[in-house]
Amino acid sequence: MPYKKISLIVFVALFFALLAPFSVYSKGGSYHSDDIATEVIVTIQDDKILAFSAYSGNWVSEDIKLTERILRKKSQGNIGIVVTTKRILGFSVITEEWTPENLKINEIIEEIKVEGNVATMKTDVRVIGFSAHTGKWTEAPQ
Numbered sequence: 001m002p003y004k005k006i007s008l009i010v011f012v013a014l015f016f017a018l019l020a021p022f023s024v025y026s027k028g029g030s031y032h033s034d035d036i037a038t039e040v041i042v043t044i045q046d047d048k049i050l051a052f053s054a055y056s057g058n059w060v061s062e063d064i065k066l067t068e069r070i071l072r073k074k075s076q077g078n079i080g081i082v083v084t085t086k087r088i089l090g091f092s093v094i095t096e097e098w099t100p101e102n103l104k105i106n107e108i109i110e111e112i113k114v115e116g117n118v119a120t121m122k123t124d125v126r127v128i129g130f131s132a133h134t135g136k137w138t139e140a141p142q
Contacts, residue, residue: 039093042073042080049073051091051098062089062098071109076104077116078132083109088121088137096134101128115128 038053049062049070055078064070068084075081080091087100088109094117103109104125111122117132127140 029034035038038076039078039081040091042075042082042091044070044073044082049089049098050080052095053093055093056096058096060091060096060098061128062100074112076114076115078116079119080131081112081114081116081119081121081130083112083121086121088112090119090130090135090137092130092132094132097135099130099135099137101130101137138141 020033035056041052041054043050043052044064047064048124049059049064050053051062052058053060062082064084068086071081071085073080075091078093082089082091085101085103090101091097092099097132102120102122107126108124109121111120113120119130119132121128126142128137129140130137
């Protein structure tokens with residue numbers, strides 16, 4: 001009989017522990033990007049861009065092309081971003097993949113934001129967003 005009680009207590013505790021992350025999004029509640037821990041670190045080594053996922057414990061690499069140079073890197077939440085002279089690369093901890101987006105000729109990056117599960121890049125010609133959930137870049141409609 002005591003085992004049934006303990007099992008019920010463990011079940012209830014696990015149930016609420018699993019629901020806790022979703023309470024941030026509940027009606028009336030507020031969400032802050034600070035609520036999502038940084039789950040990825042991006043580093044550059046020789047001719048590779050490396051992302052380390054705290055979620056899986058895996059390293060994922062992307063080759064740096066001979067004709068490109070790293071301009072900046074940033075990581076926060078579930079996203080890592082690297083900007084080169086030719087492209088911007090987004091890494092998703094969820095999909096564990098690097099996704100490149102080629103820059104247009106003479107495109108100038110004005111602003112990059114990385115917050116939680118979303119990153120945005122504003123240039124002189126467009127705005128694009130990256131989702132950690134899909135691992136894809138999407139250009140804003142004109």
